[in-house]
Amino acid sequence: MLFTTGCAATAQDTPAAEVVLKVGDQKGGAKSVLTAAGLLNDFPYKIEWSTFTSGPPLLEAASAGAIDVGGVGNTPPIFAAAANAKIAAVGASQGQVEADAILVQESSPLKTVADLKGKNIAVAKGSSAHGQVLLTLRKAGLTTKDVTLNFLQPSDAYSAFTQGKVDAWAVWDPYTAQAQQEAKARVLATGEGLSNGYGFQVAGRKALDDKGKNPAIKEYLIRYYKAQKWADTHREEWAKAWSAETGLKYEVALAAVNRNGDQAVKIDDRLIKSEQELADAFTEDRTLPGKVDFAKFVDTRFQGDLA
Template sequence: MSRRFDLRAAVFAAALLLSGCTPSAADTGELVLKVGDQKGNAQSLLSSAGLLKDLPYKIEWSTFTSGPPLLEAASAGAIDLGGVGNTPPIFAAAANAKITVVAAAKGDASSDAILVPEGSPLTGANALRGKQIAVAKGSSAHGSLLLVLQRAGLSITDVKPVFLAPAEAFAAFTQKRVDAWAIWDPYTSQALLEAGARVLVDGAGVANGYSFQVASRAALDNSRKTGAVKDYLSRLAKAQHWSDTHRAERAKAWAAETGLSLPVAEAAVARGVDLYQPLTPEVVASEQQLADAFTAAKVLPGKVNFAEFVDNRFDADIQATLR
């Protein structure tokens, strides 16, 4: 698995190089922080909070469909850091990726939901046995699906996962080529509002609701980059808290940045925003439990020691900024 991860990461890094996603200011000595983002999330959040002004470095943004490819890019050094859900770091750790979790946040786990199409006869998690479920492999929705099935007395082998990126999964779902879709916001809200979807079961009370900022080890080995990472994480935590008290503004910025309809963005924000959470032993233990669940289900080939991929050196500075 490690060799496969390294190969994909190398190919992804080459693709980024060919597409021009390299620091254009490298020759001038300007500090460039390469940040991976999903669905305009961090960029629109920081922008709407007014926290992208007067940066002592330049940010170059790259957009990813989900967490796993973002972490492949980070492991290859093609980006310096980026935000992902609770499951991608576990899969990356299992592949011995060159990444480190450097900050955490906690949100409403109900945004990770298993949806069924309009008119579906399915009425509960028990009804998923033998059904085709679209899900992004290694994503937070994959973790939520595993835990929901376990709570219903099922295993991942009792269903038929169809591993698709969100855009492809949305098409398969709306065309009823799959029986259900395990997904996260804003796709959850989009499917509910625009595709007539129904929540079969969500991650509330099952998933831990954590998300993480994950850095490449190459960036953490660079003292200039490390300073930029610290500043970025502090700004992001401030933006998260700003969004909690300015939800209407957050929704408008998110819609404008991504092309989401305003009602979809408003619904996603109304469900709750991610707020900074220190990387405590409790956070690490919760992630370890999720990793162990994947190992027990034989989705991962061996045990993952999640703590080995965590570095909380930035927490004190982030907390000082918030105070």
């Protein structure tokens, strides 16, 4: 059953000028694409941005009420749900998973996923890359207990990878493109055929219970998914803006843009089933201590507006 209780999105007791929407973001994320698409120019609410290195710390902040809403990949909400975080997925998108990669150095002797047995893999704990590692290993008949996972955020993982301190690195774009172009990384495996490619906008329960913030969250979600559409049809323009915002080389940004193109999708039974299967895989791997009921961490109140 979908979680739909709470204040109606249309209720607004607080004037827009007094509402401050606190948004969690990641490198080259929502702020960059909304700015490039020109969709922040007349945004009727004040936004306070906070940048996070990956999804898990962003959701910790959302659960604590430090931010109201933010974007993450397919795995962070599962780990947050396992910790009974006070969050709910309120919007979803789906994209290509070619950039969700397990990378090795160009000269690495590792040729197949089976070769990872007994090796060290750098990955951000609870990130979408963590999910991809789990599924990739499982397909090869391995578990996460057959490797050593070095839980590192992307910047630290990049250093460890380039210095040869780990055997492989599981990550997403733009880090995948950056490692390929600047460190000559080789792709050992991608998420194709394994990862569901979902990404989520997730809100804190405190924000969802705030009548004044609900219209701001709704407006933000509508504009964010419009910006995704813009980016998909203005790829070179988006890559230039992304490069300028993040300091990434234009070639890195363009490579990442050309193999992504996330688009809004409905939060429906099919999506929930896919996320539940991923959650169950983590439980079976004993990475999570118990069963997660993903449907309890979904709120569909904005779906009609996002359609």
